[in-house]
Amino acid sequence: MDGAGPAHQGPARAVVVHPSADALAEATAARLLLAILDAQSVRHPVHVALTGGTVGIRLLERARRTPLTEAVDWTGVHLWWGDERFVPRADPERNEGQARAALIDHLPIPAQNVHPMAATEDVATAEEGAAAYAAELAAYGGADGPLVFDVVLLGMGPDAHVASLFPGHPALGATGTTAVAVHDSPKPPPDRISLTFEALESARQVWLVVAGAEKSGAVRRALGGATDAQETPAAVVAGRDVTLWLLDTAAAGADPGLV
Numbered sequence: 523m524d525g526a527g528p529a530h531q532g533p534a535r536a537v538v539v540h541p542s543a544d545a546l547a548e549a550t551a552a553r554l555l556l557a558i559l560d561a562q563s564v565r566h567p568v569h570v571a572l573t574g575g576t577v578g579i580r581l582l583e584r585a586r587r588t589p590l591t592e593a594v595d596w597t598g599v600h601l602w603w604g605d606e607r608f609v610p611r612a613d614p615e616r617n618e619g620q621a622r623a624a625l626i627d628h629l630p631i632p633a634q635n636v637h638p639m640a641a642t643e644d645v646a647t648a649e650e651g652a653a654a655y656a657a658e659l660a661a662y663g664g665a666d667g668p669l670v671f672d673v674v675l676l677g678m679g680p681d682a683h684v685a686s687l688f689p690g691h692p693a694l695g696a697t698g699t700t701a702v703a704v705h706d707s708p709k710p711p712p713d714r715i716s717l718t719f720e721a722l723e724s725a726r727q728v729w730l731v732v733a734g735a736e737k738s739g740a741v742r743r744a745l746g747g748a749t750d751a752q753e754t755p756a757a758v759v760a761g762r763d764v765t766l767w768l769l770d771t772a773a774a775g776a777d778p779g780l781v
């Protein structure tokens with residue numbers, strides 16, 4: 523585990539580099555299940571926000587296969603999403619459907635503990651979907667404030683987007699709410715719902731799980747001290763206690779500080 527450089531202030535940030543995308547998925551699955559078990563020893567319930575994306579889904583497939591999954595009390599875990607594509611529920615693009623097939627459908631988790639974002643059958647607009655999600659998150663908050671995620675999993679795009687918060691996009695600036703509608707997403711599909719920075723940063727731990735050489739430039743910028751959320755959203759997202767960058771060697775690139 524390496525420190526990420528002098529530019530970062532605040533809670534602990536660490537970078538872990540794995541030899542391949544497969545190793546990253548395998549290790550992150552184990553890390554997630556252990557984090558849930560740790561949290562369950564001190565809190566009830568435990569809240570986790572899932573990510574879509576290539577590694578985000580692969581790590582859920584790995585989690586399904588590890589015996590650690592059986593040690594978790596899934597009745598005490600709530601699963602949320604960092605973002606969702608605003609498409610019909612059966613659309614293969616939906617993060618929800620992919621996560622259900624990879625893991626959730628195989629868990630003894632009560633249906634009411636799974637909190638997907640709205641599909642197009644549920645509401646007329648992504649705005650309505652975002653408002654409904656913000657209300658659901660608020661309902662699970664305590665008297666003293668909003669819901670605190672134990673772990674937020676995030677993928678990252680080559681453009682340094684996290685969840686569906688894209689560089690230069692108006693949704694980046696959303697404040698005073700935990701969920702926002704996204705239109706004209708530079709990555710298809712164009713209509714999405716995303717947690718806001720405010721919601722992501724309410725997490726105790728934020729983990730950015732990133733694989734692939736095409737993302738090494740964005741990783742270098744984010745870990746190299748970029749501070750402009752409009753240019754490099756991934757650079758500014760942080761957990762209250764811990765921010766973990768979990769990379770494969772390709773995403774870490776040639777930076778001798780990371781490999």
Ligand SMILES: O=C1O[C@H](COP(=O)(O)O)[C@@H](O)[C@H](O)[C@H]1O
Pocket residue numbers: 573574575576577578604605606607617676677678679680684685686709
């Ligand atoms: O569109 C999205 O992309 C990112 C990253 O996906 P990847 O396939 O490049 O790993 C993902 O984190 C996000 O949830 C998803 O909606």
